Amino acid sequence: MTATTGTGPANSAIRSPRLVWLFALLIAVVALWNCRSVLAFEFVARDDDINIYYNPHLGPPSAPGLTWMFTDPTYMRRYVPIGWLTFSVVYYFSGLSPVGYHAANLVLHVSNTLLLYILLGMLCRRFGHKTEPGWRALAAAAGAAFWALHPLRAETIGWSSGLLYGAAGFWALGSLLAYLRLQGSGPAGRLRMLWLVLASLCYTMSILTYPIGIMLVAAFVLIDVARPLHREAPERPPWRRLVIEKLAFIVPGAAILIVTLLARFEASAFWPRPPTAEEFSWVQRAAQAFGVWVHYVGATAWPDALTPGPTWLFKVNPFDPVFVGSALSVVGVTLLATQIRSGRKCLWLWLAYLGLLAPFLGFTEHPHFASDRYSYLSCLPISVAVAGGLLPIQGFARAVAIVVVVIWLAGLAVLQRAQLRTWESTDTVLARTIERSRDHDYSLHNYSLWMSYHANAGRREEARDVLRKAERFAPDDPRVLMMARELTSRGGSATGRGEDITLPPAAKLHAKLAQDFSRTGRVMEAQEHFAAARRLAPDSATLAYNWAVWCAVTGEPVRSLNLYHHAIGATAPDRPAPTARVKLLLLISDAFAARGEPTPALRAAEAALRLARVVPESGLADSIEAQVERIRGDTRLRTSARRLP
Numbered sequence: 073m074t075a076t077t078g079t080g081p082a083n084s085a086i087r088s089p090r091l092v093w094l095f096a097l098l099i100a101v102v103a104l105w106n107c108r109s110v111l112a113f114e115f116v117a118r119d120d121d122i123n124i125y126y127n128p129h130l131g132p133p134s135a136p137g138l139t140w141m142f143t144d145p146t147y148m149r150r151y152v153p154i155g156w157l158t159f160s161v162v163y164y165f166s167g168l169s170p171v172g173y174h175a176a177n178l179v180l181h182v183s184n185t186l187l188l189y190i191l192l193g194m195l196c197r198r199f200g201h202k203t204e205p206g207w208r209a210l211a212a213a214a215g216a217a218f219w220a221l222h223p224l225r226a227e228t229i230g231w232s233s234g235l236l237y238g239a240a241g242f243w244a245l246g247s248l249l250a251y252l253r254l255q256g257s258g259p260a261g262r263l264r265m266l267w268l269v270l271a272s273l274c275y276t277m278s279i280l281t282y283p284i285g286i287m288l289v290a291a292f293v294l295i296d297v298a299r300p301l302h303r304e305a306p307e308r309p310p311w312r313r314l315v316i317e318k319l320a321f322i323v324p325g326a327a328i329l330i331v332t333l334l335a336r337f338e339a340s341a342f343w344p345r346p347p348t349a350e351e352f353s354w355v356q357r358a359a360q361a362f363g364v365w366v367h368y369v370g371a372t373a374w375p376d377a378l379t380p381g382p383t384w385l386f387k388v389n390p391f392d393p394v395f396v397g398s399a400l401s402v403v404g405v406t407l408l409a410t411q412i413r414s415g416r417k418c419l420w421l422w423l424a425y426l427g428l429l430a431p432f433l434g435f436t437e438h439p440h441f442a443s444d445r446y447s448y449l450s451c452l453p454i455s456v457a458v459a460g461g462l463l464p465i466q467g468f469a470r471a472v473a474i475v476v477v478v479i480w481l482a483g484l485a486v487l488q489r490a491q492l493r494t495w496e497s498t499d500t501v502l503a504r505t506i507e508r509s510r511d512h513d514y515s516l517h518n519y520s521l522w523m524s525y526h527a528n529a530g531r532r533e534e535a536r537d538v539l540r541k542a543e544r545f546a547p548d549d550p551r552v553l554m555m556a557r558e559l560t561s562r563g564g565s566a567t568g569r570g571e572d573i574t575l576p577p578a579a580k581l582h583a584k585l586a587q588d589f590s591r592t593g594r595v596m597e598a599q600e601h602f603a604a605a606r607r608l609a610p611d612s613a614t615l616a617y618n619w620a621v622w623c624a625v626t627g628e629p630v631r632s633l634n635l636y637h638h639a640i641g642a643t644a645p646d647r648p649a650p651t652a653r654v655k656l657l658l659l660i661s662d663a664f665a666a667r668g669e670p671t672p673a674l675r676a677a678e679a680a681l682r683l684a685r686v687v688p689e690s691g692l693a694d695s696i697e698a699q700v701e702r703i704r705g706d707t708r709l710r711t712s713a714r715r716l717p
Contacts, residue, residue: 366402368446
């Protein structure tokens with residue numbers, strides 16, 4: 073019977089402060105374990121190419137890179153200098169290997185889960201039902217785990233470019249935490265100013281990383297309006313002061329919004345221009361907004377059939393039942409929450425949800441994709457509702473609630489792992505996109521992208537396999553015939569004949585980027601792109617030779633020598649000419665000599681001399697003989713010096 077009174081042994085354990093730390097450790101381990109598979113994921117040809125591995129500006133932090141980050145808002149249609157800096161820091165450790173980007177995503181996911189847990193604990197303590205600290209910690213842990221394990225997080229965790237959302241979310245959560253401390257610090261004083269500066273700084277960092285939290289200002293206003301539970305809460309500052317304090321957020325937010333809109337209307341390198349009012353009316357845009365608001369509520373409650381490329385907004389008819397119903401639902405829920413006396417807290421959460429989603433309603437986009445990643449912050453009010461809903465539960469009902477929550481979270485974890493597999497590779501992303509597409513033309517577009525992805529990488533058999541799938545999907549469509557002709561023109565005919573040995577386009581692009589970076593002295597970037605090119609074309613002697621030259625010039629003679637041996641291999645169809653080989657050996661010799669290693673320098677020079685004598689028309693033998701004698705003399709001097717006492 074004591075278990076049902078709310079004061080017996082069954083409830084005494086939840087009063088222990090140790091549970092706060094235990095729950096933090098538990099949700100961190102669960103979030104990490106459930107997403108550990110992402111460390112084996114690849115880059116995907118869904119913006120990872122533009123943002124990372126084909127980005128002509130990206131590299132470790134450097135003066136030219138920082139100049140580009142803070143002065144070019146058009147490359148991505150967003151002004152995201154801190155976002156690029158985040159990529160740049162990961163590049164420093166990982167280069168063009170996807171492991172580092174996925175590891176950073178995983179770390180940010182766990183960190184944001186813990187920040188949300190702390191945030192929910194503060195909200196429950198200040199605005200929620202008064203109860204034991206342990207139960208409050210459990211409710212906060214349930215809300216944070218719901219957010220962390222939900223399948224809608226899979227896109228951000230499993231996609232390398234999702235790093236922007238994780239990093240922006242980190243700063244946004246930090247801003248919310250600082251603002252809550254600001255509200256609890258009293259009406260005035262140095263401490264309040266400190267928290268205001270910190271909240272504003274985190275907010276600015278968030279929107280400079282990626283502007284997913286630009287509408288956090290609305291959440292701050294709602295926190296001001298909401299009444300704390302405890303009577304001993306600090307006195308609220310005058311409204312005039314609260315309004316003035318909002319300038320610390322409104323000013324940077326407005327500046328970033330203006331720059332972002334200008335970038336959206338000016339950027340045309342990779343992206344289509346925004347639709348005009350004639351192409352996409354304001355009535356259609358409003359209908360789309362209502363549809364998106366309701367869509368994310370439905371996807372959160374029932375995360376079934378999630379897809380990287382949702383197509384349901386390709387055609388927006390404001391009078392379709394789905395859009396009319398969405399508009400009525402949003403207006404109806406809002407009016408209902410305003411009329412129910414006990415629903416004031418629900419109204420604040422509902423308004424926060426609507427406000428946080430405002431940047432993702434697609435007012436400047438048509439067609440618009442209501443992607444899973446856009447729910448990253450808008451799901452926070454729902455997590456607050458989950459935690460708040462558990463707080464009033466008492467007695468034996470708590471045990472039932474714990475069982476239900478554990479089963480519910482376990483089901484979400486299973487669905488999240490399944491959804492994560494979508495982002496394992498370009499093949500899995502495009503296959504799932506086509507499978508869940510409602511638009512015939514969009515499916516064919518993705519088949520074309522899929523085939524080109526493999527063809528550009530030199531994987532002709534995989535490209536032919538994709539072509540066969542497209543032919544089964546739309547056998548009589550002229551666009552499929554165009555795909556077949558395109559594949560044939562690349563030297564990879566559908567019959568498997570006529571294949572020639574050429575450098576794949578993707579390898580050529582990496583090689584060009586390597587040369588471009590080498591001209592500006594950006595050594596790491598050049599090496600990374602040379603390595604990426606060689607992974608795509610391991611049998612190319614020309615590529616190996618060019619990389620060997622670069623390694624010799626930049627002081628890596630050992631790697632240069634290894635690449636030289638590959639370039640002159642008997643099976644290489646494009647072996648360098650003897651004169652080119654002689655010049656490369658001399659560069660390798662000079663590189664060894666510059667490192668103070670005369671013995672390998674002498675061997676490389678002697679090899680160059682033997683080869684030069686075979687091709688006397690090169691006219692290099694005499695000069696090489698002098699170089700060899702000079703190195704031999706230097707070697708004898710070094711040997712004699714070592715023998716002196």
